[in-house]
Amino acid sequence: MKTYLLASLTVFLACCYVGNAFAADSDAGEMEMLVFPESYTAGSVSGGGTISGVVTFEGDVPEMKKLEITKDQAVCDATEKYDESVVVGEGNALKNTIVYLIDISKGKDFDKAAKLEIDQKGCQFNPHVQIVPVGVRITMLNNDKVNHNVHIFSSVNTPVNKQQTKNRRRMPLKAVKKAEGPVSVKCDIHGWMSAWIAYVPHPYFAVTNEKGEFTLEDVPAGTYKLGYWHEACGTNSGSPASVTVETGSTATQNFTLKLK
Amino acid sequence: MRNRNVVSLLMLVLGMLCVLMLAHAQNAPEASEKGKEVYENSCAHCHGVEGRGDGSAAENLLPKPRDFTRGLYKIRSTESGQLPTDQDLFDIITEGMPGSSMPPWDTALSADDRWEVVAYIKTFYDGFKESETPPRAISLEDKIPYAEESVEIGKGLYVDLGCVECHGNVGRGDGTSAPTLTDEWGFQTWPANLAQGWNYRGGADTEDIFKRFIGGIAGSPMPAFEGDSFLHFGLTAEESKRLSELENKDEMTEAEEEESGKFYEKMDAAVDIALNRAEGMELSAAEQQTYDNAMKVVYEKSWHLANYVKSLTPEKRPESAIGNNVLRSQYVQGALPPMDDAAWETLQSGYFPVVGQVVIEPRQFNPTIDSVNVKSFYNDTEVAFLFTWDDRTQTIGDETDETTGKTLEDALAIQFPVKVPQGPTAPKPYFLWGGRLPVYLWHWKASAPEQVTELTAKGINNAEAQEAQGELQTQSIYKDGQYKLWVKRALKTDDKKDLQLEPGVFVPIAFSAWDGANGDVDTKRVMSSWYAFVLEPVPSSKRFIYPPLIAILSVGFLFGLRAFVQRRNSEEV
Numbered sequence: 001m002k003t004y005l006l007a008s009l010t011v012f013l014a015c016c017y018v019g020n021a022f023a024a025d026s027d028a029g030e031m032e033m034l035v036f037p038e039s040y041t042a043g044s045v046s047g048g049g050t051i052s053g054v055v056t057f058e059g060d061v062p063e064m065k066k067l068e069i070t071k072d073q074a075v076c077d078a079t080e081k082y083d084e085s086v087v088v089g090e091g092n093a094l095k096n097t098i099v100y101l102i103d104i105s106k107g108k109d110f111d112k113a114a115k116l117e118i119d120q121k122g123c124q125f126n127p128h129v130q131i132v133p134v135g136v137r138i139t140m141l142n143n144d145k146v147n148h149n150v151h152i153f154s155s156v157n158t159p160v161n162k163q164q165t166k167n168r169r170r171m172p173l174k175a176v177k178k179a180e181g182p183v184s185v186k187c188d189i190h191g192w193m194s195a196w197i198a199y200v201p202h203p204y205f206a207v208t209n210e211k212g213e214f215t216l217e218d219v220p221a222g223t224y225k226l227g228y229w230h231e232a233c234g235t236n237s238g239s240p241a242s243v244t245v246e247t248g249s250t251a252t253q254n255f256t257l258k259l260k
Numbered sequence: 261m262r263n264r265n266v267v268s269l270l271m272l273v274l275g276m277l278c279v280l281m282l283a284h285a286q287n288a289p290e291a292s293e294k295g296k297e298v299y300e301n302s303c304a305h306c307h308g309v310e311g312r313g314d315g316s317a318a319e320n321l322l323p324k325p326r327d328f329t330r331g332l333y334k335i336r337s338t339e340s341g342q343l344p345t346d347q348d349l350f351d352i353i354t355e356g357m358p359g360s361s362m363p364p365w366d367t368a369l370s371a372d373d374r375w376e377v378v379a380y381i382k383t384f385y386d387g388f389k390e391s392e393t394p395p396r397a398i399s400l401e402d403k404i405p406y407a408e409e410s411v412e413i414g415k416g417l418y419v420d421l422g423c424v425e426c427h428g429n430v431g432r433g434d435g436t437s438a439p440t441l442t443d444e445w446g447f448q449t450w451p452a453n454l455a456q457g458w459n460y461r462g463g464a465d466t467e468d469i470f471k472r473f474i475g476g477i478a479g480s481p482m483p484a485f486e487g488d489s490f491l492h493f494g495l496t497a498e499e500s501k502r503l504s505e506l507e508n509k510d511e512m513t514e515a516e517e518e519e520s521g522k523f524y525e526k527m528d529a530a531v532d533i534a535l536n537r538a539e540g541m542e543l544s545a546a547e548q549q550t551y552d553n554a555m556k557v558v559y560e561k562s563w564h565l566a567n568y569v570k571s572l573t574p575e576k577r578p579e580s581a582i583g584n585n586v587l588r589s590q591y592v593q594g595a596l597p598p599m600d601d602a603a604w605e606t607l608q609s610g611y612f613p614v615v616g617q618v619v620i621e622p623r624q625f626n627p628t629i630d631s632v633n634v635k636s637f638y639n640d641t642e643v644a645f646l647f648t649w650d651d652r653t654q655t656i657g658d659e660t661d662e663t664t665g666k667t668l669e670d671a672l673a674i675q676f677p678v679k680v681p682q683g684p685t686a687p688k689p690y691f692l693w694g695g696r697l698p699v700y701l702w703h704w705k706a707s708a709p710e711q712v713t714e715l716t717a718k719g720i721n722n723a724e725a726q727e728a729q730g731e732l733q734t735q736s737i738y739k740d741g742q743y744k745l746w747v748k749r750a751l752k753t754d755d756k757k758d759l760q761l762e763p764g765v766f767v768p769i770a771f772s773a774w775d776g777a778n779g780d781v782d783t784k785r786v787m788s789s790w791y792a793f794v795l796e797p798v799p800s801s802k803r804f805i806y807p808p809l810i811a812i813l814s815v816g817f818l819f820g821l822r823a824f825v826q827r828r829n830s831e832e833v
Contacts, residue, residue, distance in 0.1 A: 070436070070439075070440060071436040071437065072436075137535060147421075147422030147425055149422075149481075149483040150483075151481065151483070153444065155330060158341040159332070159341075159444075159478070160341070161340075161476055161478075161481070161482070161483045161484060162340070162476075162483050162484055162486070162489055163421060163422055163483040163484075163485055163489045164489075165420065165421060165422055165489070165491065166422075167491060167507075168488075168489075168491075171488070172531060172532075172535060173535075174535045174538045174539050175535075175539055188426075188437065188440075188441055188442075188481035188483075189422070189425045189426070189437045190437070191437070191440030191441070191442075
């Protein structure tokens, strides 16, 4: 057997060499990431303000592709499913955009009561983009009565790939130690399932709803860089918006995003 | 002998590569000079000078040479999410990874050099430096010995845990999720065929299998089946049984609700402890006890599952059908058995390994078919063959290749010379579908499964359907990741372009197979070199003369290599 191996290796090498020059393998493309502060101190915030706004999509709205459901049709194909990488609503509202403060080092603490879950429902993740505080466990739900595997493609933290069988309704995942992301979440068993998790070190992150709206509350007064991330439109990390927050008032910042 | 030749050739090629590569030395912190040197001489052309898996030879390979900068290792003795031990790395470098292009280095590098290179590849990933505690090993204690009852329990778990989704009903890698799997780097990947343990990357001992599914295969879509992936983690076997009973009831009484509620609390507590442990928290003695109890149940199940997976594969890769194993068609009186007849069970298969065709463009560097298995009966007038080969996907010609637009489908071709060479030293036609000496072929395609076409060919791109067809009778079936093809023909035909068969004469035979889902089409396929079969005479007299000669001649399995050298005088093989 070793002989086969060595032989095929030799043939491979010879052929690779004869046939192909030094064509380097291209990277899958660096994913654009969120920017996190060096450090963050949580405490109580008094005299904070609010930042809110609407994210809209500019350009020809791509048609949401109907997903091809290749297995477990009874559960997964009960309702039509669409690729959620660009979800545009009325008035070109862009859903699933993360809007966040880039350069905050001191502010409020996480809302400890917030439920951190991703549901696997009809073989689709819900929500499509989830913010998860560093050090907090997220729970995966499975009410589908089919087997899923939760595959989180972290690179800063350890990747997760864990089976959640059909009879496992709730599966909490271990907390991560480092801010990262957003990272892709997949189910290899149902290859079309796709979501994103951002592991974040402070609570000033919001995900736009179907109206494209976001709100960041209890922001200490001051001037901040406001960033966004969208899976298909990228980030503004290179030139973030500048927003000044005054005590008790709401600063408005809208964004218009285009496909990358 | 064969081995040594190949090794020296390998070294030569490697040597050449190294000269070409002449490393623009990268700074490697803390790496011993020796380790760096070994790496750059022996590994960098695949794994890349900077360990990114992008060496010059990487382009055509699948799976890709590992990118060491991510710290993802498939073959570990450690829990999921943990790095491998140095010993794990040393072992995999020593043994290589069957079913991939990662070669074994047991003979080409000294043990010292292998340890040096282990230290060196660790420098590509900072995680090795940062981790304060040694990686946690998977415990191999309390192994449950192989036994039928254990295999039976394991079989149930194989389904319940969802191995079946990817690996299929009987493990041939044909699960319903198999066609859509990609690895960490976005390249297509296939679930292992569990009936072919010799192609496992990390060995097919029960312990190997056990470690693989508990720890997971990092970088691949295969999940880790650890602790709470198992049903009712934290409950004893009896409690689990009781809870299943309760859960299966249409309606629970109040008392039953309360009872099940207690079970859920117990499970939640156990999961909580397991997560604390995974997050690096110290466990109290009581917590440790709860955890150990829960894991005892899980590990017991895991051994049953490992025993089941072990039961799916033969102990060793079958010997190729040469020498003493040459395919012998057995004589029967009366009608030949049809495809589904039990008589076939009485025969031993001839095992014909196939490899990717890499001589002529388009080539197949990443074959998915391992071998063709053949049985045969003959009577006074006819011969019947049963060809069996594993293919994870049934592709029947309704898909097209994205780049070439060609129709993709599964197929098999059985190749014979038109004329049997007179004596074992007489020249055979060129194994790549003939040349000056023509070959006679049976070509079966999945799009027309009840038909086999007879071809005559004078080269791999020079085949023609014979005018006279209809001499072959055919049956075929695809089930659970395996094709069966039954072909029957008269021993003698009137067609001059056909092979004529006679008992006692050794007839060269070779195979081509196409896996449509793997992009196989035209010359992109898997092939064998020439083997031989014989209609076993009754009584047998020539048995002891020919096989050794055939064995010597059939060293031609290394056909790609040889063809490379001998392309010119290709008629002589």
